[in-house]
Amino acid sequence: MHKQFLIISAFAAIALSAQAKVTLPHLISDNMILQQNSDARLWGTDEPDKIVNVSVSWSNDTYNTTTGKDGKWLVKVKTPAAGFTPYSITFDDGEKTVVNNVLSGEVWVCAGQSNMEMPVKGFFNCPLEDYNSVVLDAANSKGVHFVKIPSVMSETPLDDAKCEWKICDSNTVGDASATGYFFARLVSRTLNIPIGLVEANKGGTRVESWLNRENLKKYTKEDLNINHIKANFQGDYLYPLLWGNGTFNPILNYTVKGILFYQGCSNVGDPGDQYSQRLALLVKQWRESFGLGEIPFYFVQIAPYYYENNVNGDQGARLREQQLKAAGIISNSAIVGTNDAVYPYETQQIHPCQKKKVGERLGFLALNKQYGMKQLITDAPTYKSMKISNDTVYVQLENLAGGVSRYEDIKGFELAGTDKVFHKANTYYLWTKGLIITCPEVKKPVAVRYCFRNFEIGNLSNMGGLPLFPFRTDNW
CATH class of the missing domain: 3.40.50.1110 (SGNH hydrolase)
Structure with a gap:
């Protein structure tokens, strides 16, 4: 009778241990990358009112929390600076679960x-x-x-x-x-x-x-x-x-x-x-x-x-x-x-x-x-202003980072008059005046567009090779 009781008790302990083991979301797993130098969140589920201990291999710090009535838990761990050293994280509620090859x-x-x-x-x-x-x-x-x-x-x-x-x-x-x-x-x-x-x-x-x-x-x-x-x-x-x-x-x-x-x-x-x-x-x-x-x-x-x-x-x-x-x-x-x-x-x-x-x-x-490399050119050119003189439109751009990619054969610009019909325009660039745009079909222009179509590829960019954003000056 005593032997049978011990066997039953042993099986019960095994069953409780299996039931109690921490369950992690799939995101918290081998090969994960944690955000460096942060209080990174780790979470999962377990039995309600269960203590979960978390230890990390990159420091002697340990963290613990108690699951809620719904069995959910969450802790924040301090992560190291970025590097290629693989770490591990151990979750322990009486039975250990280890996540390996963790990088910061x-x-x-x-x-x-x-x-x-x-x-x-x-x-x-x-x-x-x-x-x-x-x-x-x-x-x-x-x-x-x-x-x-x-x-x-x-x-x-x-x-x-x-x-x-x-x-x-x-x-x-x-x-x-x-x-x-x-x-x-x-x-x-x-x-x-x-x-x-x-x-x-x-x-x-x-x-x-x-x-x-x-x-x-x-x-x-x-x-x-x-x-x-x-x-x-x-x-x-x-x-x-x-x-x-x-x-x-x-x-x-x-x-x-x-x-x-x-x-x-x-x-x-x-x-x-x-x-x-x-x-x-x-x-x-x-x-x-x-x-x-x-x-x-x-x-x-x-x-x-x-x-x-x-x-x-x-x-x-x-x-x-x-x-x-x-x-x-x-x-x-x-x-x-x-x-x-x-x-x-x-x-x-x-x-x-x-x-x-x-x-x-x-x-x-x-x-x-985000990472301080201010020498990189990252902002693409955008429309700034327009001036009309007789049959010519002068356009100024922003975010040129020192200049444009070409002076001649600039494609993608169109002009329209009061009839609101756009025609392909001739465009060139003069650093003292900006973009100079004319069109034989539009003698009295009122609006300009650049690549403002479903599919139109322009060829104007700034010193960083970033393309001019499509734009229009009208609200038609």
């Missing part, structure tokens, strides 16, 4: 739609330029780690997502966000520190797809009844609310440096400044949800594309205009231009192949504004 570095979120989601290996019929060379070179990028959050929908906010951290090398780089990877590769090699990418994105999504229920109800007219949502949209990628709940919410406890964002195609056609206001709202929501202060938000202007099967339409241009407005109203933000990041044959390519140019421009922003 800089962590950036890669958010948005398909042009951020597009991996190095590309999509079907959407290749990455110089793919093979990128794969071979990835052997030098082991300081870049990435984790892809599965793109899933949920009616309620999710706390976890089935994912795993990967170390970039020739075998894994194909799965990384191309835009994110080129950003991380540049920053990692320049600063000689690890860079972690948390990829939380979904192709085709609108800005409303990422807004939470509170903001959607307060600031939009989106119908949030789940049955109505399914009936109102042809593709689930356009659904409001659900993608943010399922794909972004699981990362909000993670301690990050900033957010990289490439989105907007699915909002083409939005009226007025609706998009710029809602993007500003989304940034405010994310910053409040992360609880890390005014973290940087760097985003990408959508590239030329034949929206509505019309190269010469201006729906895409109007969305780009809203994006530039958003950069002016979102604090601690900056935008990169892509007017030169497409080839003439890519009119119908929603995923242009030149992702290196895009990712590195995001990297230039971070290196300049």
Whole structure:
């Protein structure tokens, strides 16, 4: 009888031990990168009212917390300066769980739609330029780690997502966000520190797809009844609310440096400044949800594309205009231009192949504004003012960083008279007067536009090779 009791007790102890073991979210796992020099958050679940001890291999500090009635717990640990020394973290509630090969570095979120989601290996019929060379070179990028959050929908906010951290090398780089990877590769090699990418994105999504229920109800007219949502949209990628709940919410406890964002195609056609206001709202929501202060938000202007099967339409241009407005109203933000990041044959390519140019421009922003490399030229030229004299328009630009890329054969400018019909214009640059624009068909110009069409590639840039942002002087 005594022997039987001991056996039963032993099995009961084993069962209780198995039940009590700390459960970590998938983000807290081997190969993770923690934000350097921060109070990084670690969290998980266990039995209610259970003490969880956390120890880290980079210091003698230990941390402990007690789970709530819901079994959830969270601690903040002080992380070391960035470096390539692998560390471990031990979670102990009576039984130990160890996370290995943890690095300290800089962590950036890669958010948005398909042009951020597009991996190095590309999509079907959407290749990455110089793919093979990128794969071979990835052997030098082991300081870049990435984790892809599965793109899933949920009616309620999710706390976890089935994912795993990967170390970039020739075998894994194909799965990384191309835009994110080129950003991380540049920053990692320049600063000689690890860079972690948390990829939380979904192709085709609108800005409303990422807004939470509170903001959607307060600031939009989106119908949030789940049955109505399914009936109102042809593709689930356009659904409001659900993608943010399922794909972004699981990362909000993670301690990050900033957010990289490439989105907007699915909002083409939005009226007025609706998009710029809602993007500003989304940034405010994310910053409040992360609880890390005014973290940087760097985003990408959508590239030329034949929206509505019309190269010469201006729906895409109007969305780009809203994006530039958003950069002016979102604090601690900056935008990169892509007017030169497409080839003439890519009119119908929603995923242009030149992702290196895009990712590195995001990297230039971070290196300049976050990491002190002020010698980098990061702000692209923008329209400043216009003066009309007889049949000639004189345009002044800002952010030239010392000059323009060419004096002659400048393409992309158009003039219109009172009839509001635009014609291609002849443009050259004179440093004493700025851009000098004329057009034989427009004797009395009243307005000028630059690449203000769905698909039009200009050729004017500043001393840093950054393209002039498309613009218009009219409000037609």
